[in-house]
Amino acid sequence: MTSIVSVRDLKKSYAGGFEALSGVNLEIEKGEILALLGPNGAGKTTLISTICGISIPTSGTVRVGGHDVVTDFRAARNLIGLVPQEINLEPFETVMNTVRFSRGLFGKPRNDALIDQILKDLSLHDKRDSKIMMLSGGMKRRVLIAKALSHEPSILFLDEPTAGVDVELRKDMWDVVAKLKASGVTIILTTHYIEEAEAIADRVGIISKGSILLVEKKEDLMQRMGKKRLRIELSTPISELPQELADRGLEIAADGNALIHDYDTRSDRTGITALLKDLQNAGLKMTDLETQQSSLEDIFVDLVRETS
């Protein structure tokens, strides 16, 4: 694994003593899309701001492309594009000038062909000469992305890029993110939308109360999502499993009135048909069937609840 961002024992307390990050360790791989999920106030924005060198750590270190974000701020920051949560644009400026100016701030030579291409990719090209104040909220969000990309960063941070945007724009943004990934850009995004993490992330990190609870490959989480639980209500309670059902990995519910079968919805065979046949052969009568799915949302809610 090649880490492009390395966060070690990072703590951040704000003036007044509130600890927003309490010892975060995180390695971000070059070229991956990492989604950071967490409830309001979990510390997502603080973490991003600290990695970007905007907020100074209380202790611990952050290295970006091998550069310490505090002692080697310029070199680290040059590698980073940041799309902030808040829209902070100059209303009387045109789209083109806004993006051009951002590039200039990084000391890069003017390159209008590149900016034209960025605007095209973000479906903003026809607005290049429009004043910011003439744009819709969604278009302003696209301008924020264009600004962040103007100096050709190799790491892009998107802080809740799709908060309050419509479904179509959200889909457009996902397309832009996929295209950037294909060009080798590492992308870190924060989101409240679990389906967004499911749609585009390679790995998912869950953050709560200033700590990272887990960082896992999305497929592994999806695997957990694929787990389903079948509950078979019985007409007569049982205390032990009949011989016919001994090898099926079943559990008897605490009251003896039901059998519990956990299975993977993604496998070709769930074993349910055979199980029901064996149930009949064992002379057990069922009165009801119920299935429950554990989703990424369940995992998320459980994890976050455990830490509260």
Ligand SMILES: Nc1ncnc2c1ncn2[C@@H]1O[C@H](COP(=O)(O)OP(=O)(O)OP(=O)(O)O)[C@@H](O)[C@H]1O
């Ligand atoms: N400048 C600040 N001074 C004091 N406390 C702050 C400051 N900025 C953030 N906090 C606190 O730090 C905690 C983490 O905030 P942060 O904005 O990082 O959370 P978040 O996960 O991004 O939340 P959201 O999803 O609501 O954007 C919150 O309790 C917040 O009130």
